[in-house]
Amino acid sequence: MEGKKVLVVGIDGVPYTLVGEYVERGYMPHLKAILEEGYKLHQMDASLPDISSVSWTTFLTGVNPAEHSIYGFIHLDRRDYSLRFPNSGNVMAPTFFQILGLDTAGKSSSLANKYLPRFKEPRTSIVVNVPHTYPAYPMNGVLVSGFVALDLARAVYPPVLASTLKRMGYVIDVDPSKGHRDRAGFLEDLFHALDKRREAFDLFFKGKWDLFVACITETDRLHHFFFDAALDEAHPYHGAFVDFYKKLDDLVGHFYDMFLERHGGQGFFMILSDHGFATLRKEVNINRFLEEAGFLKLKEEGERYERIALGTKAFALDPCRVYLHYKDQYPLGEVGEGEAESHLEELTDLFRNLRNDDGSPIIRAIYRKEEIYQGPFLDDAPDLLCLPVDGYDLKGRIGAGTVFADSVFAGMHNQHDAMLILPEEKDFGDKPQIGDLAGLLLDHFCGEDL
Amino acid sequence: MDHLDQLESKSIYIIREAYYRFKDIAMLWSVGKDSTTLLWLCRKAFFGKVPFPIIHIDTGYKFPEMYEFRDRLAREWGLNLIVGRNEEKIKEGMGPFKGSKLECCTELKTNALKQVIAKYGLKAILLGIRRDEHGIRAKERYFSPRDTQFKWNYEDQPAEIWDQYKSKVEEEEHFRIHPLLHFTELDVWEYVKRENIPIVELYFAKDGKRFRSIGCVPCCSPIESNASSVDEIIEELKISKTPERAGRAQDKEDTYTMQKLRALGYM
CATH class of the missing domain: 3.40.720.10 (Alkaline Phosphatase, subunit A)
Structure with a gap:
């Protein structure tokens, strides 16, 4: 043909x-x-x-x-x-x-x-x-x-x-x-x-x-x-x-x-x-940010996400896919359905107020999963997805020592x-x-x- | 026939069929529980005397208990044991801390096995992998060609290659045969119990920890467990929800993927 x-x-x-x-x-x-x-x-x-x-x-x-x-x-x-x-x-x-x-x-x-x-x-x-x-x-x-x-x-x-x-x-x-x-x-x-x-x-x-x-x-x-x-x-x-x-x-x-x-x-x-x-200015370690805000607890043993400990309410996967740590989904999860909304609101506020040294915002958009995804695999979606302002590369690294870090990369x-x-x-x-x-x-x- | 009899007779049938089809055959024995069970089945298939060589790929990093166990069984069961070592790389000091874990596996496992296959002109290898071991082994077949020259049915191929020892297909012409594919982890332990198969002591709990899967010392970590006998392990498995390989370093393709992603700043 x-x-x-x-x-x-x-x-x-x-x-x-x-x-x-x-x-x-x-x-x-x-x-x-x-x-x-x-x-x-x-x-x-x-x-x-x-x-x-x-x-x-x-x-x-x-x-x-x-x-x-x-x-x-x-x-x-x-x-x-x-x-x-x-x-x-x-x-x-x-x-x-x-x-x-x-x-x-x-x-x-x-x-x-x-x-x-x-x-x-x-x-x-x-x-x-x-x-x-x-x-x-x-x-x-x-x-x-x-x-x-x-x-x-x-x-x-x-x-x-x-x-x-x-x-x-x-x-x-x-x-x-x-x-x-x-x-x-x-x-x-x-x-x-x-x-x-x-x-x-x-x-x-x-x-x-x-x-x-x-x-x-x-x-x-x-x-x-x-x-x-x-x-x-x-x-x-x-x-x-x-x-x-x-x-x-x-x-x-x-x-x-x-x-x-x-x-x-x-x-x-x-x-x-x-x-x-x-052009990349700083890397922003979202899991460190969640740790400092009390949402994520890490233990010493294990590699990467195996370090998630009791008391964790949320964590992030690259680049800024934020998941609530639901108790009916994860072995150590502790967030009940009834608490989800208040955690999401608190997280949204935290991200909105995440600022650079000069006070300028880091996050330009925050989405709830239902706003941006529709389909049979919605359960796998992050509860929140954040987009950064250009220059701030959001990272899901576990165990970073600081929220903001210099990068070995030039672009994001x-x-x-x-x-x-x-x-x-x-x-x-x-x-x-x-x-x-x-x-x-x-x-x-x-x-x-x- | 009960469940274990059925599993056993299926395995023995595959082992005999494989030996009939490929005279240049050998069995790969990691000394772990699965391949030791396979070895037991090979002995049963040929009335106590295994008619082909047993290969152990020695990276030099195995647990001392594994070497002791290997040599003892080889002696007691009259095995024709071939120990494959990539001597050149071992002399150069290759290890998981020098270069990457992937490189280490490639040199000390894959290439060591390649050398043995070439040296002995082997056409088929029996392996003790199980279908439930890892998600990516789900589509593995009992007889699995590892060369494009064999007419492979692509649609029937596994979506993921399961194989730690995987080498470039073009360079290697051999079949891999998996007589244990239909066993689950629990089946293996129940069969070990029924047959009273000797097992390396690392599997049994000491001070609240035991190994559920064994290999090289630097890449294995024990799990929390008080199961210190086969019976207790069986009980533990019936309630466990953690995958068997959770204590091991990521499988090879995952490791490679992870390295690539990390080099680009992910993770």
């Missing part, structure tokens, strides 16, 4: 504001040309929280965390306070490429219920390096998993392609710990990984597909370690930072041109990031400054949300089969 085609380029952690600035400065000539050809750059809201695994899963499934069940990179096992690391197997809603392939592996969602009946023919997708798709699973096309993909053999569907990628020296991920030991070497790794992504995209681009999702994750790593170099021309790595964006721009231009050429100037093209980035995620580039005629009115895009992509294919 030679029908409509869609190309999506994902760039992890690239902020709207910086892209605008770089286009303006002439660092991204290909992007500038695309924008002049009838595309618009939007500022977009990431998922809540603005963690890559949550945001990309929200993008791929088009539903909120209470439907897809992913709230972060880590999940606390309420039976014994041990940590769990959700992976693709824990995503409870089908992705748009599973819906397009007419095989949702037994999963359903509000989005799937809406769109599945509209398609009669399965469409083929190629999805490369999107975070939280590991381990790769059977789908109609090719899936190469992104972060946190640990083993190439399990990161590729169909598995036979793993050896092809291995032969080309495909880089499944850079080693982020190198960023702490050898900054120059880490930068080299990022450039090298970007080359390998491009090679892999090129390889798969030649095949037959209806939807292609190509994701770059090196931008996020670059930002964590070097975001302060983005606009500071005196920064020793400013030149390298800009060069990376130029290389990225070249990659985007290359695939955009190939896409239009191949499909006679037709097709739906989209670029998005999963969250924005800001933010929720409000993700980016989106879409054809001008796709108008959202309000600010787009990352969860809106799956429906938009599926809409594009609708009508063909009837």
Whole structure:
């Protein structure tokens, strides 16, 4: 079936504001040309929280965390306070490429219920390096998993392609710990990984597909370690930072041109990031803050959350997912249903009054779970979710000595400054949300089969 | 047949079938309760004399009680014991405190096992893993190919690889066979009791603590318990809600994931 085609380029952690600035400065000539050809750059809201695994899963499934069940990179096992690391197997809603392939592996969602009946023919997708798709699973096309993909053999569907990628020296991920030991070497790794992504995209681009999702994750790593170099021309790595964006721009231009050429100037093209980035000033250890406020008690024994002791009323998981320590859910829990409301009110006040030395607020938004999540996995949601003012990176670390701490990182995620580039005629009115895009992509294919 | 008879005969059937299909086979014995139970079943399957080698991967960090127990049983049961050690890395001082726990496991367990498999040309390994041991082992199969060259049915593959000894599939061609897969932790203890299988004393409480799962000294911690006999352990398990591996360092993939996340500032 030679029908409509869609190309999506994902760039992890690239902020709207910086892209605008770089286009303006002439660092991204290909992007500038695309924008002049009838595309618009939007500022977009990431998922809540603005963690890559949550945001990309929200993008791929088009539903909120209470439907897809992913709230972060880590999940606390309420039976014994041990940590769990959700992976693709824990995503409870089908992705748009599973819906397009007419095989949702037994999963359903509000989005799937809406769109599945509209398609009669399965469409083929190629999805490369999107975070939280590991381990790769059977789908109609090719899936190469992104972060946190640990083993190439399990990161590729169909598995036979793993050896092809291995032969080309495909880089499944850079080693982020190198960023702490050898900054120059880490930068080299990022450039090298970007080359390998491009090679892999090129390889798969030649095949037959209806939807292609190509994701770059090196931008996020670059930002964590070097975001302060983005606009500071005196920064020793400013030149390298800009060069990376130029290389990225070249990659985007290359695939955009190939896409239009191949499909006679037709097709739906989209670029998005999963969250924005800001320069990091201080880390804010939320669990330390809860300890000082008397909500969290820690014992000496155990690791991380196993240290939660009797008397704990609330604790936080990264970045600021605050959970009440309910007595019917946790072995040492002590909050009864009747007390929840007063604790939530007290916590809200505490967060509202969390201030920097100069008296300026740290928290810009506080949400109750019912306000922002709806779905069958609402029980796993944090009771409160806080968003910080740019510059203050909220952390769920256990056992930190102080609330405010200097960071070894240069950049932090933010929720409000993700980016989106879409054809001008796709108008959202309000600010787009990352969860809106799956429906938009599926809409594009609708009508063909009837 | 009662419940334990059924479990036993299923395991023995798998062990015999495996030996029939793969002559170049060996059993991996960690000296823990599960693989010691498996060893017992192998003896039963072949009327007291195990016809294949028993591999123990020695990291050099095991509990002294485990070495003593291993050598005693090897002697008493006439085992063909192969001790696999990554001598090169042990000499270099590899340990959980040098580098990461993951690196340590990779070198001293995975690579040591790889060396043994290569040296003896083994085509299959019997392991004592159980389905209830860890959530990610839930989809494991009795016969599990570990190479893309074997036609693997991807949909039937585990959603997570359970295996502490997992090595790159391309470099390793062997089957892993899990005759104990259908036992639960409680089944193992009840079977140990019925058969009077010898078990390392670390499992029994001393001064209010005992090990529920054993391995290398630096990566195991005891649980609070007063269960000092098999009967008391069985009673304790019937009321326990804590997962068995709670006292152990995170499993390998989790450890790797955690390292990656930490390097990016999470946790």
